Amino acid sequence: MSRWGLTIPLTGVPLTAHRELVEQLPDLGYTDAWTAETAGTDAFTPLVLASQWAPQLRLGTAIVPVYTRGPGLLAMQAATVAELAPGRFVLGIGASSPVIVSNWNAASFEEPFARSRDTLRFLRSALAGEKVTEKYETFAVSKFRLERPADPPPSIMLAALRPGMLRLAAREADGAITNWLAASDVPQVRSVVGPDVELAARIFVCPTEDAEAARGLGRMLISSYLTVPVYAAFHDWLGRGEALAPMHEAWAAGDRQKANQVIPDAVVDELVIHGSVESCREQVQSYVDNGLTTPIIALLPTGGDPFEQVRGLAPR
Template sequence: MGRWGITMPLVGTSVLEHRALVEELAGLGYTDIWSAETAGHDAFTPLALASQWTDLRLGTAIAPVYTRGPATLAMQTATLAEVSHGRFVLGIGSSSPAIVQKWNAIPFEEPFKRTRDTLRFLKAALAGEKVTHEYDTFSVSGFKLENAPAQKVPIMLAALRPNMLRLAAREADGAITNWLGADDVPKVREELGGEAELAARIFVCPTEDTDAARALGRMLISSYMTVPAYAAFHEWLGRGEAMRPMQEAWAAGDRKGANKAVPDEVVDQLIIHGSVDHCRAQVAKYQANGVDTPIIALLPTGADQFDLVRALAPGA
């Protein structure tokens, strides 16, 4: 089956309550645990805990490049590489104007360049170099890690469109993407090339209540696909016309109208739902189409989330 990841912590559950489940994951066939960072848990602390509970690979998907200074990001990376004994993958990206600017009071400027500059700084710093450099979006003078990792830490970039995908292929160890359908994967893979790792966060709602799954999907899609980067991503993928009524309603302040305007076929492409067996098979389709590391992002259904993680495992 190759790699098979899960997003943790699960929504609405304490980090500390995950220990028993995390200890089971390898036996179930999971290979990876990836964190996220929006308005809940930070990206690093849950992985530091998980590193003591499992030998799986651990990754951030993603840590924003604006909300920590370059040196702080390097130190957190080196620390997680140490406590995980080299099993850590750093995923970084520009994040969004809401997270960076509205919530963290940091100007969201030149996201492509800021991501590129942070990547270049981190590669030097994590290799143990003393960094003094004037980058396009920031400068660093005289920084050197006291505990540089003993081995290379892979760095992957959040990438939605050709420029970032090509940067990931040229200078990083891979790309992390999300909010795409299984049939979109070949187009993304073509831009990234065949050598770099492609990871994808895949939203999975294991319920046979189609109306409930689509209602949740519409709410999430209208919230995300109105962010400019995601709107441009789906324009590139060919969903521009299908998404336009939703985006127009959202821009007019009609949130309910925006939700209603998301077509069923778009929901069904971007949110996996149905029986557990069907969901597992659909995640595997992403792999078959070119994703190296599918990362399940479990959506709430009212059922026990830990049981659903067990049921979605490749070995179930």
């Protein structure tokens, strides 16, 4: 069964003001509410609220960085939300980016593949209630045991872009979470993880028929994200390296304005959904049709009523 998710909280909407909408999501056809963690809300608190507002929803983090909390604290927070939403919480973890990890959180961004793998393995044991004493490649834990392990333990999904991390997600996690891809890219990613693994993706949706406004916002987002080395490598693998090369050259030269200008319309239109609400909903569905299990809508601000837009984007 395909799922249908929404990223919360919505931009510009106070966290407590989400109750009215979140309570309606299951009746609208949404199955999931997912959070992110950059420099806004933390990933867990909105899900604590949602667990009480809409007990039918599956809740997920997409994603929590593996560097910005100690392994034990990460397990504690995951177990807490899992206790509030028994069998309905998915812990999505990932390497994040050097900006978030090092520049903003004073942690060392080293060996992202190994750190993600080691954190995943630790969490598997810890969230099962085991006492963990283990020397992993990237950290060591001695005699850690959760005082309140959740029953059942939460699922764990791994943020993954390229084949190595995608294969790790398929092999050791309960699914893969990806980001910044077009509907036409889904089969390439699916071919790596296999047919039976849950594949989730955050999809940026800008419901406006002002194409130039949507593309302007999309360009700013694309130049901010896809110049990060891991995303640049992801899009090289997907086949957009040549189309994005002028953006990378301008960005490296320090010309942010030019970097935005040289992103082709075709690339923006592939990566940022825009148009009428009905058209946007159909474009989200195209990801599902191409093999995505769980679309996670990230609503971009347009000046319209975001609650009405979320209602309009509900699955049909």
